[in-house]
Amino acid sequence: MDFKNKIDYHIHSEYSFDVYGVDKQVRIFDICETALKKGLTQIAITDHYDINTVEQGFIMGLDFESRRRDIIRAKKAYEGKLKVLCGIELGQPHQVPEKAKQILKENKFDYVIASYHNNVDVPDFYILDYPNIDRQLLVQYYEDYLCQTIDHIKWGIGRISTLGHLGYPIRYYIRNGLGGILNPYDPKYMKITKEIFNLLIKNDIALEVNTSGWRQGMNNSMAFDGMVQYYIDMGGKLLTVGSDSHTLDNVGDDIDKQYGILYKMGVKNITAFESGKPYFVDIV
Numbered sequence: 001m002d003f004k005n006k007i008d009y010h011i012h013s014e015y016s017f018d019v020y021g022v023d024k025q026v027r028i029f030d031i032c033e034t035a036l037k038k039g040l041t042q043i044a045i046t047d048h049y050d051i052n053t054v055e056q057g058f059i060m061g062l063d064f065e066s067r068r069r070d071i072i073r074a075k076k077a078y079e080g081k082l083k084v085l086c087g088i089e090l091g092q093p094h095q096v097p098e099k100a101k102q103i104l105k106e107n108k109f110d111y112v113i114a115s116y117h118n119n120v121d122v123p124d125f126y127i128l129d130y131p132n133i134d135r136q137l138l139v140q141y142y143e144d145y146l147c148q149t150i151d152h153i154k155w156g157i158g159r160i161s162t163l164g165h166l167g168y169p170i171r172y173y174i175r176n177g178l179g180g181i182l183n184p185y186d187p188k189y190m191k192i193t194k195e196i197f198n199l200l201i202k203n204d205i206a207l208e209v210n211t212s213g214w215r216q217g218m219n220n221s222m223a224f225d226g227m228v229q230y231y232i233d234m235g236g237k238l239l240t241v242g243s244d245s246h247t248l249d250n251v252g253d254d255i256d257k258q259y260g261i262l263y264k265m266g267v268k269n270i271t272a273f274e275s276g277k278p279y280f281v282d283i284v
């Protein structure tokens, strides 16, 4: 089936700390060119700003000014062909709330993904020492992750556009052969997940369907398809889709496939943003 209005609302450029110096080709203009070639109609450049770890000096921040300059140029150059949003992937804003507020105030982003990469005083799930870590501790970390996601969203009310990659820890548990240590659909986790979705729905914050899980060994999206279905069954309508690409190759990855999965769930439109406000875009 052919889908229209293919949107990738989660793209990292050379300005992200985990792309910078690794792949110099991921320039904003090259991303736009690639997106156009792949038939996308809208993209959001959403570079990382993990506020707590930037504040602690573990990762670099963002060159907001140069990035904005590049994005404004791209917006003009691709006008009428490709809509380009100046976005951000804000990590753990609720852990450094005042600084996060300041960043949002100083930078008028078109689109804000609130992502959750690490529990308080615990490293990013990406870099935990999986071969040596206690299994029970990982189970506890997942529960903490879900509970803290509630605070994360509460901080974001009126400030954020979408909740990024719900289920992030599970990606690393599976990749490290530990997928069996917990079942995210266990009623005790679903009770918290329901609270998360209620908060999103009540406050017009979208749920991101991040397609990176398909290419990163999860064989699922984040949030997982079962969770997305649960959100829809609860009356959730605001769904954003993004590849979480860090290379040109991955721009637009699995957007088509994801549209197909969403369509089977009864979804006929996904969510885009204009002047910070969500609106629906038909996919068929």
Ligand SMILES: [Zn+2]
Binding pocket: 089, 115, 116, 117, 164, 165
């Ligand atoms: Zn992320």
Ligand SMILES: [Zn+2]
Binding pocket: 010, 012, 089, 244
């Ligand atoms: Zn990302």
